Amino acid sequence: MALAQTQGLGDPDWELYKKRFMKPDGRIVDTGNHDVSHSEGQGYGLFFASTFNDRTAFDKILEWTRNNLKHRDGNLHSWRWSPNAPHVPDTNNASDGDLMIAWALRRGALLWRVEAYLDQAKAIIRDLGEKCVRKIGSRLVLLPGMKGFDRPKAAIVNLSYYLMPALGRAASLDPSGPWKTVMDHGQQLLLASRFGLWGLPPDWLAIDRKSERIYPAASFAPRFSYDAIRIPLYFKWGKVMPASLKQSLYAVSQNYSMTALPGWIDLMTGERSAYNAPPGFRAVYLLALNGADALPDLPGLAESDDYYSASLTLLARIASMELV
Template identity: 45%
Template sequence: MPALLMAAPAAAAAPAEEWQAFKRRFLAPEGRLIDSGNEGVSHSEGQGWGLMFAAAFDDRQAFDQILGWTRRVLKRRNDNLHAWRFRPGAARPVEDQNNATDGDLYIAYGLLMANARWRHAPYHELAVAIGRDVLRVTLRRPHGRPVLLPGASGFESPAGTVLNPSYMMLPIYATLEQTMPGAGWAAIAQEAGEILRRARFGAWGLNPDWVLLPPAAEAPLRMPPGWPPRFSFDAVRAPLALAWAGEVTHPALLGAHAFWSDPRWTTPPAWVDLVTGNTAEFQASPGMLAIAAFTAARIAGGGTTVALPSINASRDYYSASLTLLVRIACVSTGTPLA
């Protein structure tokens, strides 16, 4: 895996108006990122993205607001991880103390970006503390190989271990390997790349939103019951991670590119069922199309430019967030923006 990548302060080269538009629509004054497409809840994932965006756009005031709310409201009692969801107006807004591993990784990454920009050692120290607790709480070794559970509890059973391909953020693993040498992040990244290679289904060979790692080492990976067998809103982040990490010949990345560029549609559908081949009746969001454009440019190489949609083209927080993630990925990989 290539050496990587602090998605770094240079990302502030992106137009500041995009960040301002995002803040106006989705950032509450107290520092909570609002999921406008999901009843206004907040997630640790979104808080981590907000930290990354604020660091990329050199907005320390917003960064500290987001970090303060995240630690004050979502931090779990006995470690440095974070409860995965906040529901405004509920009797117990944080009713489930389970973490979401991707959210914790995004928070750690945002802290490392902030330290790279503002040289504030406590950001670095907290990122390392989160990284250590991710390993302590979620690291498992089925078949003797390291994987991170999607959360501390609820993903292990006699049927096997349920994993989420979109949580396998290779650029973050690489940065944590640089930050915490010898802690095992390189091995986790290597195994994640192998799982993404093996967990491909359907006509295009796509990663699903969720995958089941059976107990027997020789058994093929399967899509678990209880989740739709789709390449959908979660799984679109798997090719983003691969393209960001420079894995431009990875079959899961090439499969996603083939799906998005299939000539049977002018604009690709939002999801495809990996068993039946049925597709969504609505088109991929602007954020998904931003990922598709980035992956195409990374595969093509040679300075291929990426034209990103405006934040205002996205109807909801998730699509807008994906667009800003792609903008950071473009800058950090030297992919030119149109």
């Protein structure tokens, strides 16, 4: 918690983030996706507020999240809210959003000494373990949501939902839960999930239920893209990123240059996007390659016009400070 206590209110990046992406009622807006909101984005907002000691923003974001996304019959959250009615057409959760919310609640509880926040974090983690962790063959996996991913022939996994620092905190919140095993098996999955010329993990992964064969999920484009970019962020932050992934990212950055990174790479054909990745991708590459030493070279938040790139940039900045 040293970072939260030393930064205090008025951090310029956080103030800019709020100005651009936070509504007065506490809703975090995905400006690149028709101004919808996600449990992931609410989790980011709570995490940033708890990092930069902004309890006013934290409580607003938490209240909106509870009122609009929290399940009535449990402690998880619907993954998406739309400005158009019906606001929540799909009540399925997103494991990464719930993990981030719980992580932020724990940080807020420690910083502001609010026991209720800690109780809420524990309740989320317990529900997540019961509803979203499954045994697939010899592996214990974190499913992306409680519905739709545990399929008859294969389970669908998204390794960018493995927020390694948050999973470590989940293990402390729920000591008898599955979290240490989930982390260990997540590292094994990443080592086995490297495809194409660059040896990169896909956004979406399938695990065959019988053979345990691992392959890019057929129902999604086989790309290292907007989901998978968070894998090096979270695994580096959790100090469990394999050296081979660092080597792959270095090769990509050398081939395309750090200022012309691809928005996506097709892992089957090697094709890259016609457009360059936003600055938030560069922030993740720099963090993955340089750790704490990346801090002076990270792009400023002002370079990112959209919510997702800005979120990646601010997350990479916090991670680099916490890796010191």
